Structures are given as structure tokens and as C-alpha cells.
Amino acid sequence: MKKHTTLLLAAGLALSGSAALAAGAxxxxxxxxxxxxxxxxxxxxxxxxxxxxxxxxxIELGRWxxxxxxxxxxxxxxxxTCHSVGTGGADNIQTSIGHGWQHGPRNSPTVLNAxxxxxxxxxxxxxxxxxxxxxxxxxxxxMNNTPSQVEETLKSLPEYVALFQKAYPKDKxxxxxxxxxHAIEAFESTxxxxxxxxxxxxxxxxxxxEIELKGLDLFMSKxxxxxxxxxxxxxxxxxxxxxxKKPGAExxxxxxxxxxTVTHTASDEYVFRAxxxxxxxxxxxxxxxxxxxxxxxxxxIMGSSQLGQELNEGEVxxxxxxxxTLTGEQxxxxxxxxxxxxxxxxxxxx
Amino acid sequence: MKKHTTLLLAAGLALSGSAALAAGAxxxxxxxxxxxxxxxxxxxxxxxxxxxxxxxxxIELGRWxxxxxxxxxxxxxxxxTCHSVGTGGADNIQTSIGHGWQHGPRNSPTVLNAxxxxxxxxxxxxxxxxxxxxxxxxxxxxMNNTPSQVEETLKSLPEYVALFQKAYPKDKxxxxxxxxxHAIEAFESTxxxxxxxxxxxxxxxxxxxEIELKGLDLFMSKxxxxxxxxxxxxxxxxxxxxxxKKPGAExxxxxxxxxxTVTHTASDEYVFRAxxxxxxxxxxxxxxxxxxxxxxxxxxIMGSSQLGQELNEGEVxxxxxxxxTLTGEQxxxxxxxxxxxxxxxxxxxx
Numbered sequence: 151m152k153k154h155t156t157l158l159l160a161a162g163l164a165l166s167g168s169a170a171l172a173a174g175a176x177x178x179x180x181x182x183x184x185x186x187x188x189x190x191x192x193x194x195x196x197x198x199x200x201x202x203x204x205x206x207x208x209i210e211l212g213r214w215x216x217x218x219x220x221x222x223x224x225x226x227x228x229x230x231t232c233h234s235v236g237t238g239g240a241d242n243i244q245t246s247i248g249h250g251w252q253h254g255p256r257n258s259p260t261v262l263n264a265x266x267x268x269x270x271x272x273x274x275x276x277x278x279x280x281x282x283x284x285x286x287x288x289x290x291x292x293m294n295n296t297p298s299q300v301e302e303t304l305k306s307l308p309e310y311v312a313l314f315q316k317a318y319p320k321d322k323x324x325x326x327x328x329x330x331x332h333a334i335e336a337f338e339s340t341x342x343x344x345x346x347x348x349x350x351x352x353x354x355x356x357x358x359x360e361i362e363l364k365g366l367d368l369f370m371s372k373x374x375x376x377x378x379x380x381x382x383x384x385x386x387x388x389x390x391x392x393x394x395k396k397p398g399a400e401x402x403x404x405x406x407x408x409x410x411t412v413t414h415t416a417s418d419e420y421v422f423r424a425x426x427x428x429x430x431x432x433x434x435x436x437x438x439x440x441x442x443x444x445x446x447x448x449x450x451i452m453g454s455s456q457l458g459q460e461l462n463e464g465e466v467x468x469x470x471x472x473x474x475t476l477t478g479e480q481x482x483x484x485x486x487x488x489x490x491x492x493x494x495x496x497x498x499x500x
Numbered sequence: 501m502k503k504h505t506t507l508l509l510a511a512g513l514a515l516s517g518s519a520a521l522a523a524g525a526x527x528x529x530x531x532x533x534x535x536x537x538x539x540x541x542x543x544x545x546x547x548x549x550x551x552x553x554x555x556x557x558x559i560e561l562g563r564w565x566x567x568x569x570x571x572x573x574x575x576x577x578x579x580x581t582c583h584s585v586g587t588g589g590a591d592n593i594q595t596s597i598g599h600g601w602q603h604g605p606r607n608s609p610t611v612l613n614a615x616x617x618x619x620x621x622x623x624x625x626x627x628x629x630x631x632x633x634x635x636x637x638x639x640x641x642x643m644n645n646t647p648s649q650v651e652e653t654l655k656s657l658p659e660y661v662a663l664f665q666k667a668y669p670k671d672k673x674x675x676x677x678x679x680x681x682h683a684i685e686a687f688e689s690t691x692x693x694x695x696x697x698x699x700x701x702x703x704x705x706x707x708x709x710e711i712e713l714k715g716l717d718l719f720m721s722k723x724x725x726x727x728x729x730x731x732x733x734x735x736x737x738x739x740x741x742x743x744x745k746k747p748g749a750e751x752x753x754x755x756x757x758x759x760x761t762v763t764h765t766a767s768d769e770y771v772f773r774a775x776x777x778x779x780x781x782x783x784x785x786x787x788x789x790x791x792x793x794x795x796x797x798x799x800x801i802m803g804s805s806q807l808g809q810e811l812n813e814g815e816v817x818x819x820x821x822x823x824x825t826l827t828g829e830q831x832x833x834x835x836x837x838x839x840x841x842x843x844x845x846x847x848x849x850x
Contacts, residue, residue: 236835242575
């Protein structure tokens with residue numbers, strides 16, 4: 151429960167440091183000073199590649215794999231199907247549609263900046279992007295494939311074999327499920343959205359207008375920042391949905407107990423990872439249930455369920471305006487040209 | 501039946517002009533001379549854009565629309581789903597999977613170089629790409645949408661409205677289904693694959709090896725060229741599948757009567773558009789039924805069903821090797837960044 155108590159401590163810090171308490175209209179520099187205690191800017195892909203020493207070959211292989219429909223049993227679902235780089239890194243439907251038109255249990259989280267999340271999935275059941283990449287490939291409601299069939303598929307394609315060898319030159323048998331996941335993680339590490347208006351503000355620019363600035367100030371002073379902080383403005387700790395007041399069943403379906411299914415600890419019932427809010431304006435609908443289509447409504451629900459506060463219309467508007475400033479420069483991805491199947495490639499299965 | 505008689509005339513021309521009749525191994529220059537009577541090279545997108553006076557704004561709009569999943573009722577199917585620019589312009593499964601995981605009746609034809617087809621679809625029911633683009637959007641087994649809902653969707657997105665206005669500045673109400681189709685056609689007009697080994701050969705280079713050259717020579721002398729000629733090596737006239745001998749029911753399903761459903765003329769039963777063979781090595785499975793996975797097998801079937809000839813193994817291999825030289829430079833497409841939905845955007849429907 152360590153993470154939960156952080157909420158109150160952080161909220162206290164935000165309240166004491168808030169520029170909004172000092173005057174009617176917040177002063178940019180004071181808000182910036184407080185904001186810098188909670189948030190860090192999204193770096194450029196170039197700096198991340200250098201810092202993490204990610205090879206160009208693994209990124210290139212990952213780009214192929216990210217768009218590769220033959221990772222799925224049907225040959226029509228790729229990572230990009232539910233995490234499209236053209237639509238904020240998600241599919242923006244209530245819950246994802248997978249093999250056989252089955253509906254998944256939860257709303258698809260964005261792949262953009264996902265590298266900076268403390269853990270992956272709404273319940274944090276994967277420690278990192280490499281671990282995450284293995285899940286949907288095998289999930290029966292998603293790609294419905296098996297590691298052995300994926301390996302058989304990739305080994306049947308000479309162009310893939312050559313690229314795996316280039317990306318993993320020390321491996322004797324480089325075409326394997328682990329390296330597939332590693333390469334997808336390498337590519338996804340480049341799907342970053344730097345230089346948002348908010349990041350420009352953190353860096354010292356006057357990039358926020360008065361309402362956006364007020365929204366940021368409220369975001370910190372009201373306590374949203376307790377769960378939504380760090381580089382991704384969320385995506386780190388786990389918190390019960392409904393700290394103060396449980397939302398209705400359509401937003402918090404009773405049969406999805408969240409992190410409880412990972413930890414089997416009673417206190418983790420209806421506990422979810424705090425959503426990362428970067429590019430949140432691009433990825434309605436909201437929450438794990440994907441039932442809320444309006445960002446303003448989502449902000450209001452968070453106020454009542456998590457903070458026990460009925461935010462007034464002006465506050466909701468200002469916070470929503472601030473959230474729009476979290477939209478960064480979207481990645482420009484060239485669609486990969488994938489190698490044709492061979493006689494040895496497993497056929498698609500309906 | 502005008503088109504059918506062309507088959508025999510063209511075959512005669514091919515036979516009389518064939519270099520293979522003159523000597524054992526065909527001489528490159530003689531084969532080239534004959535080939536130039538039947539085929540033209542794929543031009544570059546730049547030259548097509550200039551020649552057809554296609555505006556940059558309509559191409560850009562078309563790029564967005566081609567990848568736009570909100571053209572479909574479910575919000576998860578775009579043009580690129582079944583005509584992926586990364587996999588030869590098709591989906592490479594037996595028959596396409598659409599709304600509700602329904603299976604379409606025919607194999608998805610490639611979008612690459614489709615501009616140069618005499619008509620679109622296996623039965624030629626659309627005169628051009630603009631007409632074609634309207635079909636799948638409305639087909640219940642594909643995107644399952646309606647023109648009015650598409651227009652409502654596009655009008656709800658300010659970035660689209662602005663781009664439609666730029667692309668169609670003379671229109672009072674530019675955001676409409678017709679312009680959507682026009683813009684998709686404009687973008688698809690750039691999805692060309694110039695500079696294949698075959699096109700280099702046509703231009704005078706020694707780009708074909710001995711077997712590929714023999715294959716091309718056989719392709720002309722055996723009569724394949726009667727139906728598969730022109731810039732797309734096919735895609736022009738209509739011909740009965742099984743001129744000489746009907747293939748089995750799995751390859752020619754009895755309930756798909758082809759062009760008959762368009763013309764309602766008895767002689768058009770089991771008549772289909774000759775498949776364009778550009779990039780054919782990238783787009784197995786083959787034929788409208790998508791039941792044949794091997795290009796060699798497809799060549800052999802064509803020999804027996806259309807030409808009444810049992811091609812020997814060496815002939816099949818050589819023709820197949822020639823067909824591989826029809827693979828051109830694939831288009832490099834940057835994935836578009838699509839605007840987020842608004843409160844006015846119709847929601848996805850399962």
C-alpha cells in the first residue's frame with residue numbers, strides 16, 4: 151500500500167507549493183517552479199536511442215514486427231491495429247476487437263511514450279515493453295497466436311532471418327520469440343512525442359495561455375498530480391478507482407477487479423495503474439472500461455471519485471485545456487515493406 | 501465478345517514474333533523487341549502526378565483517408581487493412597475479413613499500380629479507382645458504413661474540413677462522399693512500383709538472367725500475353741476462367757459467376773478480369789477464390805485451363821522466375837497523423 155500513501159503526501163506538497171493559493175491568476179514562473187517538482191519533459195527519440203544504446207538494426211526489425219500482421223493467427227492483426235501510430239498510439243474504440251471479432255476486456259492504452267510507464271497494461275502485469283509485447287500475440291481475444299508458430303513464421307521468411315541476425319549477431323539462433331519482443335520494444339522506444347506546449351513551458355517558454363496555466367495550477371493544487379506525475383503525467387503507481395467514491399458500473403464494471411487479478415491481494419480490488427496523460431486529448435474513450443468519451447467528463451469523474459471534490463465548470467474546463475497541452479509531436483513512421491510469405495510460412499487461420 | 505477474340509489474335513502475334521522459335525536460347529534483344537509490342541513500363545509517381553495534374557492537397561487528403569479507420573462503422577477497418585502498402589498492396593489471405601469478421605467473397609486485389617487497370621474489381625464493376633473506393637466503404641461485409649455517416653464523420657473533424665477545402669477550393673460544400681473517393685484515387689495514383697527488373701529490361705538493360713529471359717519468352721510464345729499484357733501485364737480485358745478446361749470447384753467456386761453478375765449476359769458466366777501480374781510474387785494466394793498459394797501452381801493451372809497446354813516443370817519454373825521480375829520498387833508511405841474525434845463524431849458501432 152506504499153503507493154497509495156504517496157498520494158496524500160504528494161497532494162500536500164502540491165497544495166503547499168501551489169501558486170494558485172498566493173494570488174487570483176497564477177504567475178507563470180511560480181507555477182513552472184512547482185511543476186518542475188512533479189514533471190519531466192519527454193526526450194527526443196535520438197537522445198533515448200543514444201542513452202539506452204539501442205541498435206539501429208533492432209529498431210528497424212521492430213518497425214517491421216510492429217506492422218507485421220503475420221504475428222497474428224489470422225494474418226490481419228498487427229501491433230499497429232490496436233496501437234496505431236496515426237491515432238495517438240491507440241485504437242480509440244471502447245475495448246479492442248481481436249481474433250474472430252472478439253471484444254477485449256479493456257480499453258487499449260497508447261503505445262506512445264509507453265517506455266516511460268512504471269509497468270505495462272492497466273493492471274501493470276508486464277514489467278516493461280518487452281514483456282508486454284508477448285501478451286497480445288498470444289491472447290486468444292487478440293492475435294491468438296503461439297510463440298512456436300510465430301517463430302516458424304519468422305524463420306520461413308529469409309529477409310526476417312537476415313535482419314534478426316544483424317540485430318542479434320551474438321545469438322546462435324537469433325529468430326526467437328524473446329528477440330521478437332526485444333525488437334518491438336526497441337522500435338516502441340522511438341515512439342515518443344516530445345516538444346508539447348507543456349514541455350516547452352517546463353523548459354522555460356511562455357507556451358501556455360492563461361487558462362492552460364490555471365489548469366496546470368489546478369491540476370497540482372487539487373491533487374490530480376498525486377497519481378499523475380512524472381515524465382508521463384501518470385503511468386507509475388497503482389491506485390484504487392474510486393478512492394473516495396466509486397463511479398457507476400458502466401465506468402467501473404464490477405467483474406473487472408484490476409490489479410487484484412495480478413496480486414490476488416484483497417486491497418488491490420479495483421486498483422489500476424494511473425493512466426499516463428501524455429496525448430490524452432487524442433485517445434478517447436477514457437478509463438479502462440472505455441465508456442467515457444468526453445475528456446471534460448473524465449476530469450469531472452476523477453474529481454469526484456478520486457479527490458472527493460465536485461470541480462466546477464470553470465475548473466474542469468481549465469484542467470481539460472491544460473491536458474490538451476500534453477499533446478506532443480507525433481512520430482513520423484514510414485510504413486515498412488514486409489517480405490512475402492514462402493511455401494514454409496504457416497497459412498492464415500480463420 | 502470482342503475482348504475474347506483479341507486473345508487469339510494476340511497469341512498469334514506473340515507466336516510469330518517470338519525469339520524462342522528462332523533459336524534454342526532466346527536472344528535478349530529479340531525478346532525485348534517482341535516484349536515492347538505488348539508491355540509498357542510503370543512510370544514514376546512524379547510523372548503520373550504531373551501528367552494527370554493531380555494536386556498535392558488531394559494526394560495528402562487521400563493519404564489520410566486511405567489509413568482512416570473511421571471510414572468504417574467499427575472504426576477499425578481502413579483501406580489499408582485489405583490493401584496494405586507494406587504487403588504488396590493486398591492482405592494476402594484467402595478472402596478478406598471485414599465487419600464482424602465476415603469473410604468476403606473474393607481475394608483482395610492489389611492497390612499497387614491499380615490506376616492502370618482497365619476497370620476495378622475482379623468483375624470490373626467499377627470503371628476507375630474513384631468509383632472503386634466507394635464500394636468497400638459501403639459493403640456490409642467490408643466497412644459496413646453509409647455515405648451520410650462518412651460525411652458526418654469527416655465534417656466533425658476540423659482538420660479534415662480544412663484539408664477538403666484546400667483540396668477542393670471551388671466546391672461550396674467540399675466535404676462529401678464524392679470528394680472522399682476522388683482524394684483516395686489521387687493518393688492511390690501515387691502507389692506505383694516503377695523500376696522492376698522487367699522494366700529495366702524493357703528500357704534496354706541486361707537485367708534478366710537466362711532463365712528469366714526464357715520465362716518472358718515463353719510467357720509470350722505460349723500465349724499468356726494474350727490476356728496479360730499492357731502496362732500492368734493484365735488488368736485490362738475480361739476472359740472466361742477455363743477457356744479450355746474448367747479448374748476444380750475449390751479454385752472456381754460454382755456460385756461465383758464473375759462478370760455475369762455485372763452484365764447479366766450468359767456468355768459472361770465465370771468471366772473475370774485478367775489479373776494484373778505486377779508484383780504478383782508478393783501477393784499469394786492467387787485467383788479470385790484465393791485458393792492457390794504457390795505461384796508455380798498458379799502458372800501451371802493457367803497453362804491447362806486457359807491455354808490447353810500442360811506446361812512442363814522447366815517451363816513453369818522459367819515463367820515463374822520471369823513473374824518475379826515484375827516486382828518493382830515499393831512505395832514509401834509515411835503513416836499519416838489523423839485528427840482526434842470530437843463530440844460530434846459518430847461513435848464506433850460493433
